[in-house]
Amino acid sequence: MNDARTFEPVVRWGVLGTGLVLEKLGPSLRLARGVDCVAIASRDHARATAAAAAHGIAQAYQGYDQLLDDPAIDVVLNALHNGLHCEWTVRALAAGKHVLCEKPLGRGLVEVEEMYQAAARHDRWLLEGFMYRFHPQWRAVDNLIASGAIGQLQHLRAAYLGRGRERKNPRYRRDTGGGVLLDLGCYCVNVLRRFAGTEPQRVRGHARCDDETGVDLTFAGMLEFPRGLSGHFSTSFESAGLYGLDIIGTDGRLHVPHPWRPPAWPAELCLSRDGTTETVVVDADGKPQDPLLPFVLEIEHLSDCVRRGQPPRYPDGADAQRDAHHNARVLDQLAADAGLKTTTGG
Numbered sequence: 001m002n003d004a005r006t007f008e009p010v011v012r013w014g015v016l017g018t019g020l021v022l023e024k025l026g027p028s029l030r031l032a033r034g035v036d037c038v039a040i041a042s043r044d045h046a047r048a049t050a051a052a053a054a055h056g057i058a059q060a061y062q063g064y065d066q067l068l069d070d071p072a073i074d075v076v077l078n079a080l081h082n083g084l085h086c087e088w089t090v091r092a093l094a095a096g097k098h099v100l101c102e103k104p105l106g107r108g109l110v111e112v113e114e115m116y117q118a119a120a121r122h123d124r125w126l127l128e129g130f131m132y133r134f135h136p137q138w139r140a141v142d143n144l145i146a147s148g149a150i151g152q153l154q155h156l157r158a159a160y161l162g163r164g165r166e167r168k169n170p171r172y173r174r175d176t177g178g179g180v181l182l183d184l185g186c187y188c189v190n191v192l193r194r195f196a197g198t199e200p201q202r203v204r205g206h207a208r209c210d211d212e213t214g215v216d217l218t219f220a221g222m223l224e225f226p227r228g229l230s231g232h233f234s235t236s237f238e239s240a241g242l243y244g245l246d247i248i249g250t251d252g253r254l255h256v257p258h259p260w261r262p263p264a265w266p267a268e269l270c271l272s273r274d275g276t277t278e279t280v281v282v283d284a285d286g287k288p289q290d291p292l293l294p295f296v297l298e299i300e301h302l303s304d305c306v307r308r309g310q311p312p313r314y315p316d317g318a319d320a321q322r323d324a325h326h327n328a329r330v331l332d333q334l335a336a337d338a339g340l341k342t343t344t345g346g
């Protein structure tokens with residue numbers, strides 16, 4: 001079947017899980033061009049049925065296996081908690097599906113390697129769901145840096161702090177891949193590596209953990225990149241909200257107030273130099289100015305990769321597989337330096 005707007009073959013998606021992220025992913029799947037979300041699965045039948053009704057999805061399955069057995073599905077969106085990313089991504093790939101798996105792809109490099117080995121074995125695409133990278137604001141940031149607006153990069157500073165979810169959420173359990181480093185720190189590490197354009201030579205990590213569970217609730221990290229470029233980040237489940245990325249150069253500073261999910265359009269950047277600060281409004285290239293745009297572009301990109309047989313790349317051209325490997329490696333190094341126990345041995 002072809003899409004009525006684009007005349008391209010429709011790519012059919014199925015979703016595993018009915019958690020909070022579905023509030024973003026459900027509407028985004030409906031907005032994406034050339035995409036039909038045909039099924040959703042939950043452990044619980046009533047939850048699957050309610051989610052299907054809420055998001056206009058035709059089929060509700062009880063049990064994730066049922067969805068993987070559906071031959072109508074081309075791409076599986078794994079929106080389960082982190083402890084189920086590896087198992088159900090590998091199973092989906094083995095069932096012949098391409099997979100968009102929510103961040104962080106695995107609980108460590110060991111799982112990420114297992115997932116990409118499965119993708120290669122079954123000749124399917126796998127993409128880590130770093131939707132933030134699809135936001136058009138990054139092109140504007142890249143252009144400003146390339147134009148020399150802030151001189152030579154010296155320091156990168158990322159923050160993703162907030163109050164967190166209710167205590168029974170899987171984010172507060174070790175066996176489900178909980179902890180703030182994996183949940184929010186994965187974004188910070190990703191954006192620091194993206195702007196460094198290389199991998200850190202050394203990392204330092206400091207964690208404050210829950211006394212009872214040992215899960216990290218606050219994490220601060222330092223990444224030392226070649227040529228003296230340094231990256232710092234802080235992230236927390238237990239503090240007042242703070243979001244932002246500062247890119248500091250020899251001649252100025254670029255502040256991205258909403259690196260992870262801009263709440264409204266147009267997105268704005270702050271450029272400070274010579275004692276003054278100017279606001280740079282991001283041109284969305286004529287794209288609809290919907291806050292869900294990064295999710296929509298991510299879904300459309302993987303669908304295009306499926307249609308064209310091309311491997312997933314982030315909009316800056318980065319190879320998604322290579323990026324996922326390096327991100328997981330750095331997260332492992334930070335966890336080890338902070339003395340965190342992992343659930344996978346990775």
Ligand SMILES: NC(=O)c1ccc[n+]([C@@H]2O[C@H](COP(=O)([O-])OP(=O)(O)OC[C@H]3O[C@@H](n4cnc5c(N)ncnc54)[C@H](OP(=O)(O)O)[C@@H]3O)[C@@H](O)[C@H]2O)c1
Pocket residue numbers: 016017018019020021022024041042043044047079080081082084102103104129131169170171183
């Ligand atoms: N890209 C983004 O902006 C973004 C935003 C938020 C979250 N995420 C990612 O999306 C994933 C899901 O996050 P969420 O906030 O939607 O999580 P959540 O609300 O905690 O949902 C957890 C999901 O795991 C499933 N699950 C299976 N076994 C479970 C168990 N024993 N206990 C609890 N849940 C269980 C649940 O599905 P059923 O009960 O329906 O089977 C549910 O869909 C995470 O990997 C997270 O990092 C991404």
